[in-house]
Amino acid sequence: MSAYRDKDPRIHGIQSKIRVVPNFPKPGIMFQDITTLLLDPKAFKDTVDLFVERYKGKNISVVAGIEARGFIFGPPIALEIGAKFVPLRKPKKLPGRVISEEYELEYGRDCLEMHLGAVEPGEQALVVDDLIATGGTLCAAMKLLERVGADVVECACVIELPDLKGRERLNGKPLYVLLESH
Amino acid sequence: MASQDEQDPRISKISSAIRVIPNFPKPGIMFQDITTLLLDTKAFRDTIDLFVERYGGKDISVVAGIEARGFIFGPPIALAIGAKFVPMRKPNKLPGEVISEEYSLEYGTDIMEMHVGAVQAGERALIIDDLIATGGTLCAAIKLLERVGVHVVECACVIELPELKGRERLGDKPLFVLVSST
Numbered sequence: 001m002s003a004y005r006d007k008d009p010r011i012h013g014i015q016s017k018i019r020v021v022p023n024f025p026k027p028g029i030m031f032q033d034i035t036t037l038l039l040d041p042k043a044f045k046d047t048v049d050l051f052v053e054r055y056k057g058k059n060i061s062v063v064a065g066i067e068a069r070g071f072i073f074g075p076p077i078a079l080e081i082g083a084k085f086v087p088l089r090k091p092k093k094l095p096g097r098v099i100s101e102e103y104e105l106e107y108g109r110d111c112l113e114m115h116l117g118a119v120e121p122g123e124q125a126l127v128v129d130d131l132i133a134t135g136g137t138l139c140a141a142m143k144l145l146e147r148v149g150a151d152v153v154e155c156a157c158v159i160e161l162p163d164l165k166g167r168e169r170l171n172g173k174p175l176y177v178l179l180e181s182h
Numbered sequence: 183m184a185s186q187d188e189q190d191p192r193i194s195k196i197s198s199a200i201r202v203i204p205n206f207p208k209p210g211i212m213f214q215d216i217t218t219l220l221l222d223t224k225a226f227r228d229t230i231d232l233f234v235e236r237y238g239g240k241d242i243s244v245v246a247g248i249e250a251r252g253f254i255f256g257p258p259i260a261l262a263i264g265a266k267f268v269p270m271r272k273p274n275k276l277p278g279e280v281i282s283e284e285y286s287l288e289y290g291t292d293i294m295e296m297h298v299g300a301v302q303a304g305e306r307a308l309i310i311d312d313l314i315a316t317g318g319t320l321c322a323a324i325k326l327l328e329r330v331g332v333h334v335v336e337c338a339c340v341i342e343l344p345e346l347k348g349r350e351r352l353g354d355k356p357l358f359v360l361v362s363s364t
Contacts, residue, residue, distance in 0.1 A: 068271075072257050079227055
């Protein structure tokens with residue numbers, strides 16, 4: 001489900017603030033730059049509010065955010081809904097004991113880590129990132145949380161690139177986005 | 183000013199929520215892990231509130247946060263005080279045109295970048311990071327903002343390591359911290 005389809009009046013303002021940068025990080029890619037959204041206090045607040053309205057009062061105790069742009073959207077949501085914030089990081093950044101989940105890139109593999117003890121079995125969790133493309137990173141994030149017994153309620157992103165079919169890679173987990181970009 | 187002379191009652195819970203990890207990232211370093219603070223919803227809320235109480239209504243239009251842990255604390259503060267959030271990033275992460283500032287590490291140098299056009303000359307800014315050690319990173323952030331004509335009002339961190347004398351490296355820029363760790 002996406003708010004774009006719901007046509008909440010705030011969506012148009014949010015969409016207009018996202019800058020598309022051609023050929024980054026390599027030729028042919030149209031990069032969805034959310035930093036320009038962050039420069040508009042009202043549009044940034046509306047973005048957070050749309051997620052908070054959806055998730056408040058739903059007994060979600062964990063918001064997991066994916067490094068690094070998930071760190072921008074996750075904490076404000078967590079604070080508003082009264083959940084803890086759990087950073088999911090690239091290897092060797094978290095100082096304590098971690099569990100790791102490997103995932104595939106276009107070329108090669110990468111790894112996502114979470115601190116042991118951050119999340120208890122049975123907790124209800126959201127996974128937040130700025131954008132879903134192929135879904136590989138979100139998939140790894142969900143696996144980390146499920147491995148420690150958390151229930152991933154939904155994945156939430158500002159932007160979806162539906163042509164890359166990331167939604168299908170989430171093994172049936174719901175995905176909520178504010179905007180789609182083709 | 184470091185923190186309140188008569189310590190705010192919220193400070194001790196914030197301090198006790200921070201986990202110290204010995205010998206990370208290398209032997210002899212006592213790493214201040216703020217991820218445990220983020221798991222304590224009240225202490226994380228109090229952390230943000232302490233900064234918001236200090237900076238709200240002071241005509242600050244820019245909160246610059248240093249990758250990656252500055253991305254966790256900066257946005258909630260920016261949203262609460264009605265300022266824009268500007269991420270200061272490692273090289274080659276920001277997709278648009280950037281300005282870069284090189285700074286010294288213990289061995290070698292690193293580079294910090296900011297998007298051109300994110301801030302306007304004459305704006306008043308805060309810089310946020312989780313911790314100040316030697317002050318090198320904060321110093322680079324100050325320079326980036328000042329190069330485009332922004333007035334840096336203060337640097338704000340959760341934790342200071344006073345023995346590393348980072349405060350002195352900031353020159354005439356004030357530093358506000360919640361917790362001092364020796």
